[in-house]
Amino acid sequence: MAANRTPGDAADPRPVHERIATDLRRAILSGDLPAGEPIPSTEKLKERFRASSASIQKAVTMLKGEGLLEGRAGSSVRVLAVRRQTMTPAAYSKPAEDGQPYRWLSEAEKKGRRPGIQLLQVGEVEPPADVREALGLEAKQTAVLRKQLLSLSGEPCELVHSYYPLELASGTALADKVKIKGGTPTLLASLGYPPLHTVDQVTAEEATNEEYEALRLPRQVAILRTFRVVLSTDDAVIEVTTMAKAGHLYSLQYDF
Template sequence: MPEAKNRTPSDAADPRPLHERIATDLRREILVGDLPAGGRLPSTEKLKERFGASSASIQKAVTMLKSEGLVEGRAGSSVTVLGVRRQPLTPAAYSKPAEDGSSYRWISEAEKKGRRPSIRILDVAEVCPPADVRAAFGLPDEGAAVLRKQLLSLNGEPCELVHSYYPLDLASGTALADRAKIKGGSPTLLAELGYPPLHTVDQVTAEEATNEEYEALQLPRQVAVLRTIRTVYSTDGKVIEVTTMAKAGHLYSLQYDF
């Protein structure tokens, strides 16, 4: 690993508290593998020298990393890096209808990778969507859509908060409007209703977590989330679904193959 430059609290370009800056640099090195799983963090003395910091600042930084499940141990003693990496999620693998009799593709793809997936329905209701969702549908300010809100988990840990919206003329009277899981997932049902998903556009941003996201995803602190707004088109360019998805940015990545 290339030698890092020493930093001091007088580095005015970054206004964050020094312990947060230290944790940020060490977190990146853990996630990319420069500080490998099973290895040890540099000693407190070495970190003090590298960052121009006090023991208290180093201890606060290590405490942050411990709360995120990235390290274990006690500051001032040996601190071990845990085997944690951002888990890549592949959106393109989940958008197609499931094969006959198969599970929703998000479930089946996770199982292929040895993960234990689960989906919990939090709400199904007719609502006025946020402005960006209304814009995608071409709805007026007071326009309504059917919302399906779900929490996705892997290995018992929440990984994604999902808000999926559907046009009233499409969803009313169908399983999309029922508070029950849909066999094969919404792409399969939409295809059965005569609206196969033909084209999908994802817009991904990194944002601070909302209160709802913070609680649902059980974030250790105010970390960034990856927010995706997905617009799904069918025959004749009809928008059949708009979904917003939030994932913890320090635990997951999005993988796209071109």
């Protein structure tokens, strides 16, 4: 039987430069290192982290690759004006009003962001096991997939896989490779399946190859993965969606 251990028993196994980058990243994103200001000098960082100059430079290079720092060797390295953008799912999960665009688009525009949606794939597929379970499907059963890449101001921000029961989606615009005016919540409501209850499970995970390439991620950051189940009348599951965002650039806000 393993002996009882306290958190202090285990040393951080990560390479020194990754630990330095993690601490600096947190300070940048929280605002403790303000935009436009230089980061602490190499000597101060060496003393603070008991690290070599090479480790400090590797950490700085990582954060430059993430778009958090700028500067050249021999000059001060400064913090870029980058903060996590907050996404508020409750603001765009409801059907749009008559004649209005998908709420995700209109909410982004309200905040001065230029939104875009690229429809990558639509078709009948066998979903992953967790999606099948949520939809109540057996192994080998299929659903309709709508895969999209969302962008803000020309930069990819979210890779979305949305799955719909065949009996609901077949013969509707959900099964066609066309953008849906007002978004899928509006279409579902028009089909008699209004989205009434949404359950989100959010986890921090390493990116898959697909997510890494689609979101243009730097190597060392995690993604925020949202697993969403949307229910309608009589708690019928009408949609299961997975969404992936860069963890260092986005946060999710829920009001209780």
